Structure formats: C-alpha cells, structure tokens
Amino acid sequence: MPKETAARRGTNLPRIADFNQAVILDAIRHSVDGLSRVELARLTGLSAQSISNITRRLLGRELISEGQRLEPSGRGKPRTLLQLHPTGHFAIGVHIDPTITTVVLLDLLGDVVASAESLPASTTSPENLVDAIASQVNELVTSQGVTASRVLGIGIAAPGPVDTKAGAVLHPPLLPGWERVELRRLLHEATGLPVVLHKDAAASALAELWRGPRGSAGVHEDFVFFYLGTGLGAGLVINGELLGGSSDNAGEIGHLMVDADGPVCSCGMRGCVGAACMPRTLVDEAASAGLITAPRNDNDPREIDELFTQLCDLASRAGPESARTAAHTSVRNLDPAVSREARARQMLELSAARLARGAATVANLLDVRAVIFGGPAWSRIANVFLPILQDTLLTTTEARQIHDVVALGSSIDDGVGAIGAGCLVLEHAFSTRPSTLLLGANS
Ligand SMILES: [Zn+2]
Structure with a gap:
C-alpha cells in the first residue's frame, strides 16, 4: 500500500x-x-x-x-x-487575531486593492465573527465594482496550530470559547466562496514569498518568517516552497528554550522563546518593574496590546546611556539607577537577545539565508530588536563562513497576516505545486 x-x-x-x-x-x-x-x-x-x-x-x-x-x-x-493582468482576478484575505480582524481584497499581483477591519476575535463568538466577515467581504467586493466571478476565493490566516484538513482553528490562546471552530466551512456557507485556511505565520511567509523583493541573491528562496503577534510562530520556506510538515503545522517554535533564567511560560517551563518576546510577558514584566501600569484584565488582548504600545513608546524615548547594556543579563538585573525609559529599552533588548538565540537555532536547523521578522507586534519593536537580531545571526550561525544569514524586517507592514491569507488563494490558483497548501471549500 x-x-x-x-x-x-x-x-x-x-x-x-x-x-x-x-x-x-x-x-x-x-x-x-x-x-x-x-x-x-x-x-x-x-x-x-x-x-x-x-x-x-x-x-x-x-x-x-x-x-x-x-x-x-x-x-x-x-x-x-x-x-x-492585475485586475483579471482577485483574492480575499482574512486575518483572525485576538486584537483585530482584518479583511483585504488583493489583485493578482498580491497588492491590496481595498481593506477593512472587523470585530476583534476576542470580543465575539465565532458565528458572529463569520457573519461580520461575510458582510465585509461583500462590501469590499461591491465597493470596488468587482464581479463575483472574478473572486477566486477567501484565505483565512489564524493563530496556530490549525487543522488544515478540517479547515478548523483548534484552541488559539486568548480566544476563550474558540475550541475546534470549523471556520472554513462556516465562512464558505456564509459567502458561497471557496475558502482555504492556514496558520498566520505560514500565511505571512507566503506573503513574503509572493510580494518580497525578487532576485536578492536567493534570500527569498530559503528563509524563515518569525511572526510576532499575540504569540510567536514561524513560517518556513525552503527552495521557494512553504514547508508544511505532516499536518501543515511546521514552525511551532514557541517553546524553544532560549534562556534558563527567562520568564515562566504557559507550558510550565522557563525561558521559552515565545514567552520571552510575547507582548503579554513583556507587559507583565514591565508592570512588575513599575514601568507601566498593570493590566486590569490579564486576559484582555486589546488592553495588553495598548500597554505593550506604551512600553515600546517608553523604550523609544530612551537616551543613548541605555545602549545595549542588558542584552545578556537577566531582567532581574536591570539597572535601577537609569531612567524608566532606559529600563524599558533594556527590557526590550533582553527580549531581542532571547529571540535572536531562537532565530539562530532555527536558522542553523534549516540552513536558511534569512530570517524575516514581522506580524502585528513587529513595527513597534523593530528599531530596538533588528540590530540585535542582525548582529547575532551574522556572528553566530554555523554556516556563516559559507553564506551570511541576515535578519530582515518584513517588507510588508503589520497587515502581513491578511495579505498572506489572500496569497494562500493566489498560491493555490497559480502554483504548480498546490498540494503544499491544499483544501478548498467542502462544496
Ligand atoms: Zn513554553
């Protein structure tokens, strides 16, 4: 057999x-x-x-x-x-995130023609969210005068892990009540369009593959996309193809241990890379250190997101005296003599150093030429994180005598998840190897 x-x-x-x-x-x-x-x-x-x-x-x-x-x-x-022909056909991308739901209409080049925001997934039931998305899809398509026959389908990018075979989101963090939700079937029934579902990190990697700069010395044929949102996940691209694994869930790197002194993770272990750089942990640490106010509700992803923005703003106001003193120290050893701004920056630098260790390990494992960082949390931390990530990858990866491993910020903005979701549809329609992403609607 x-x-x-x-x-x-x-x-x-x-x-x-x-x-x-x-x-x-x-x-x-x-x-x-x-x-x-x-x-x-x-x-x-x-x-x-x-x-x-x-x-x-x-x-x-x-x-x-x-x-x-x-x-x-x-x-x-x-x-x-x-x-x-950019406007010959279109694809819809939907990014489901605890803090915001984004819907985009893409042309055949993967460029955004129109976009809209919908209910945050953490504030509503899956059924209500699907209804809201369906009306938004209809509005976007109608407002652009696109005929239904030119819409290839809808791609959904959701927090992992996901069951791509069943088109279901399993148990995303910070989305209470979202247990094994068959989003693909629900959205297909609500819109009549074919639907494909994948992880946000995988979809984001695909967006880079479709939209990233071409011909940059092979960088974009072999890379890992680190998706920083409510949590951390990776999308893996090898030889120009998204690597799925046996269930399309490759890239669940959140529990890679990077610092024995790191924060306690939801898995019970200490120092997991996901916990070390997720907004929730950083907000809790910053609140404990008296740098920002503590969240009133530790399970409200939108409040945590707002406080995370405050922490990043604080760090961005730090003067030069903070310059990377904390990169290899513990958060408990942050220098109390320096300003709040400097301590906030040191906290982010420590987080960046931990993330860099995880990125170097994954880069070594897969022998890629680039690690690309993006997702909803990225733009707020990029200026602090990127120099540390670049330095670590260039100086510590094993293949560095043969080729550089570069750290890059995503060429796409924080909407990479939604654009990637639309690219799932384009990939399926165009690719010579569509089985890498598979599965449309059940119709
Ligand atoms: Zn863990």
Whole structure:
C-alpha cells in the first residue's frame, strides 16, 4: 500500500490553469518586468507553438496582458512583454487575531486593492465573527465594482496550530470559547466562496514569498518568517516552497528554550522563546518593574496590546546611556539607577537577545539565508530588536563562513497576516505545486 500522505490531494478551490498554464503563469509572475514569448519558451522548455496557444488563452481570460514592446537590436521580430493582468482576478484575505480582524481584497499581483477591519476575535463568538466577515467581504467586493466571478476565493490566516484538513482553528490562546471552530466551512456557507485556511505565520511567509523583493541573491528562496503577534510562530520556506510538515503545522517554535533564567511560560517551563518576546510577558514584566501600569484584565488582548504600545513608546524615548547594556543579563538585573525609559529599552533588548538565540537555532536547523521578522507586534519593536537580531545571526550561525544569514524586517507592514491569507488563494490558483497548501471549500 502506498502511503496515503504521498498522494497528491484533490481540492475544490478552482485552479486557474492546467499544469503548463501554471508553469507559464508562475514564470511570468516571478519576472520583474514581464517575459516575452521567446523568453518563456526558453525558460519553460515548452514549444513555441504551445507558448503561443497557452498565452492566447491566458490573454483571453484576462489573466495576463501585453506590456512593453521591445524592438529587436538587429534583424528579427519585435518582442512584446507579457505580464500578469492585475485586475483579471482577485483574492480575499482574512486575518483572525485576538486584537483585530482584518479583511483585504488583493489583485493578482498580491497588492491590496481595498481593506477593512472587523470585530476583534476576542470580543465575539465565532458565528458572529463569520457573519461580520461575510458582510465585509461583500462590501469590499461591491465597493470596488468587482464581479463575483472574478473572486477566486477567501484565505483565512489564524493563530496556530490549525487543522488544515478540517479547515478548523483548534484552541488559539486568548480566544476563550474558540475550541475546534470549523471556520472554513462556516465562512464558505456564509459567502458561497471557496475558502482555504492556514496558520498566520505560514500565511505571512507566503506573503513574503509572493510580494518580497525578487532576485536578492536567493534570500527569498530559503528563509524563515518569525511572526510576532499575540504569540510567536514561524513560517518556513525552503527552495521557494512553504514547508508544511505532516499536518501543515511546521514552525511551532514557541517553546524553544532560549534562556534558563527567562520568564515562566504557559507550558510550565522557563525561558521559552515565545514567552520571552510575547507582548503579554513583556507587559507583565514591565508592570512588575513599575514601568507601566498593570493590566486590569490579564486576559484582555486589546488592553495588553495598548500597554505593550506604551512600553515600546517608553523604550523609544530612551537616551543613548541605555545602549545595549542588558542584552545578556537577566531582567532581574536591570539597572535601577537609569531612567524608566532606559529600563524599558533594556527590557526590550533582553527580549531581542532571547529571540535572536531562537532565530539562530532555527536558522542553523534549516540552513536558511534569512530570517524575516514581522506580524502585528513587529513595527513597534523593530528599531530596538533588528540590530540585535542582525548582529547575532551574522556572528553566530554555523554556516556563516559559507553564506551570511541576515535578519530582515518584513517588507510588508503589520497587515502581513491578511495579505498572506489572500496569497494562500493566489498560491493555490497559480502554483504548480498546490498540494503544499491544499483544501478548498467542502462544496
Ligand atoms: Zn513554553
């Protein structure tokens, strides 16, 4: 008996193209300025006749369009560059987060055409949230004059772990009552659109893969995306493909131990990387140190998020005297003689040093060239964290004599989860290897 997992999975999400079409679309979307038919034939190994037939079909379906016309340098015919037709089709991305729900409409390039915010998942039941998302999807599509037939589907990015086979969110932290919620089925029933669901960290990695800078020395073929939100997760990209694992839950790195003196984690252990850099821990530590007020409700993710912003603002006002004195010390040894601002900064620097240890371990494990940091918490800590992360990865990773391992801030803003969710749909529609993400609606 062949292993069940070795078989390619079927899907109900509509595929745009057969395999050769997918190969051509993939080549065009990875090009910077478009490709001529001659270049397509050379890159894909398909015959000129096949290229001609397939590109005619793709033009007819408005998936690609003709762009710049290049005159030949000598004899020969002029060449026309073929590009993706951005508004030929669209994808919806939904990011479910305890503090905010974001819905975006993406064009075929993965660019945001319109976006809206919905109820925070922590304040409502799954059923009410699904209703709110469905109306927002309808509003976004209608407001942009997009016909329903051009919407490929909805992608959901949710806190992990998730059951991608059942399309269910399992037991996300800070979302009481959200036990094994079949979000994919619920949203499909509410909208009639095909739906695909994945983890926020995996979706964010996919967004980088789709939207990140092209051709930067292979960095974006092999990288880990560290998603910093309410918790910490990683999306893994190897050889230009999202690495799923046996249940699409690869990248659950939150309990990697990085500091024996670190804070106690929800798992009962001390010094897990997730606990060391999640806003909730940092807020609790800062409140204990008298730097900010203590949260009135330790289970309210929005209040914790506001206090986290206060802590980051405080740290950003620190003078140069704080400069990285705490990076390798314990939070208990923060210098009480320095200002509140400096102590806040030292606290973040300590957290960054712990995160850096975790990032270096994961980079060593996978031999990637870059670790990309992003997610809803990232922009507030980037200026303190990034230099420490860059320094650690450049100086401590094992493969550094062969290649650099760079730490990068995400090229996408805090909305990376929602954009990544939309990219799940684009990936499924375009990719030559859709089984890596699989599963559409149950219809
Ligand atoms: Zn833990």
